[in-house]
Amino acid sequence: MPRIPQPDLSALDAARARQLQLTKPAGSLGKLETIACQLASLQGREIPLPLSPAITVFAGDHGVCAEGVSAFPQAVTGAMVANFVHGGAAISVLARVNQARLEVVDAGVASDLGGLPIIHAKVRAGSGNLRHEPAMSREEAQQALNVGRDAARRAIAEGATLLIAGDMGIGNTTPSAALICRLGGHAPALVVGRGTGVDDAALAVKCQVVSDALARVAAQELDGVALLAELGGLEIAAMAGFYLEGAAQGIPLLLDGFISTAAALAARAINPDLTPWLLASHCSQETGHQLALATLGLTPLIDLGFRLGEGSGAAAAIPLLQQAIALHAGMATFAEAGVAGKA
Known part of the structure; x- marks a missing residue:
């Protein structure tokens, strides 16, 4: 390491x-x-x-969507990746206005994105259903971590002096909540939120799914890589690798919201020396994000009511960092x- x-x-x-x-x-x-x-x-x-920011959006799908934890169908993940490429997503606009390098990486989208001009690094086509089984094998988790490390190396080689990891993955607030609960010692009711906007019935199901996933591994001693394998997602593991490589190369890391903070907690479980390189951009509206930031000992710069992901909150905070300098x-x-x- x-x-x-x-x-x-x-x-x-x-x-x-x-x-x-x-x-x-x-x-x-x-x-x-x-x-x-x-x-x-x-x-x-x-x-x-002055900072030269680079934003990498990691995309992956989640088997736990079969449990009804998202308001949107899984196919939206691939459609949104196409939207990133065509410049129509929020992060596309924010990258342009901040003159930030933007790269999109397929770490594990279920659909075939072969025709899109992105980084094709699919470890597998979607994760397992973490309620009943590991999200991935340890070897797959390590591969996904390496996908993120490679992305950080590319960004740094092109001159990046600030790294932002964004996410795209329908259902990914569920594995993120599971990771935050396990790594922070929090109860699911304090962490599990509405994600894409699920109703009360689906929120109750989502909370039970996270509780069941945590119970499935409660008796196991798990290191950071094993935690990602059991409770994470392919894009979340890639984000963790992105952070670990960025810190290893001495590059500040600007966290986005709920998903990226879960990835940072997992990265810290792998190597605690990562912590000083983390900056918190904003506080998401997603339930549990403030708890996750507190677990990392971070205070966010802004609170604009964001809950989008993609790296959008971090991108919105770039001007404040530039103004501080x-x-x-x-x-x-x-x-x-x-x-x-x-x-």
Whole structure:
């Protein structure tokens, strides 16, 4: 397993010292000050460079859809991948406006996407029904992790200095909820949400499905890879691999919502050294996302009521990160401006 570096604490100290000299009351820019200093530590520079973001959307289908846990049919996954390619999805628009590299990866879509100009890395055509069986074998989970690692390497090779993983997979809030419950020690009722907008009856079924999946593996000692195999999904495992490789190469990781946070928890179970490289973009409306972020020790930058996935919440937060860096780099110090500092 590649070693994950630690943040540069000397750069962090230097950035914090600079913040105290900028022409403003200390702390008056709130989270933008914190994020500028964190990016300084991750880049190893007192003044971090502007970010070059890359968004990779991982797609996969889920056998647990057979339990009626989604308001949409499984075929929507493949149709939405086509929409990404044609530029009509929310993440397509947000990538364009943020000048972000966008790549779409088929990690396990059930339908044949062979005619689309995407990365074809299908491990298998959809996962198993995690209520009754493992979502995938350990070997398949490892393959999916490697799909994500390869995607991170491609993005970094093209100059990415910020990585965002998006998801597309009808039914994927169910495995994500199962992972969050298992890794955070939370009850399903606190984590399972409406996903694509299921009604009360389907929500009750979904909660029972997650409870049954957790009970199926309750007596097992499972490492991070085994957890992904039992309770995850192909695109979720690929996202975890994407995060692990990005951190190993010293690239900050901007989390999106419920699915990406579940993937980050799984990645942390594989290698806890990943944690300092994680930034939380937003708090999703999906039940349990705040709990998942708290499990990681993260505070989101924004709360806009998003619950879309695709990487959309993270993409919407990119301008705030760029502004944090610009303020940190461009504001005058008290000495430069000839302004008296705090007595």
